[in-house]
Amino acid sequence: MLLVTRLSEAKLAAAAVIGAAFIPCVGASNDAMSEALAGALKKQSVALVKSLRRNNHPDASAWCVGDGWWLSTSEPAE
Numbered sequence: 001m002l003l004v005t006r007l008s009e010a011k012l013a014a015a016a017v018i019g020a021a022f023i024p025c026v027g028a029s030n031d032a033m034s035e036a037l038a039g040a041l042k043k044q045s046v047a048l049v050k051s052l053r054r055n056n057h058p059d060a061s062a063w064c065v066g067d068g069w070w071l072s073t074s075e076p077a078e
Contacts, residue, residue, distance in 0.1 A: 001016070001018050001019070001020040002014050002016060002017065002049065002052075002071075003015050003017045004052050007076055008078070010054070010078050011051075011076045011077065011078055012051055012052040012054070012076060013050065013052075013075075013076045014050060014051050014052045015050070016046045016047045016049060033066055033067075036064055036066070037064055040063055040064035040071075044073075046063075048063060048073045049063050049071045049072070049073060050073055050074060050075050050076070051072045051074060051075060051077070052069060052070075052071060052072075053070050053071075053072050053077075054068065054069050055068070055069075055070075056068055058072075059074075061073045
């Protein structure tokens with residue numbers, strides 16, 4: 001589970017809080033995103049995540065990339 005804190009309109013800090021598992025809802029899950037998150041968790045610790053970015057331009061600090069968002073190991077940026 002991540003705690004995301006809005007620091008400004010475009011600046012979002014993120015920090016790992018605790019491990020969590022959820023029971024999937026019928027029709028509400030995304031298999032591709034679930035696989036991407038599972039792959040990211042196997043490669044690196046979620047504790048490295050420091051920010052949530054809301055754009056389609058991930059850089060080398062990308063921990064996991066979704067559609068229009070990505071988690072970064074870098075500090076929050078505008």
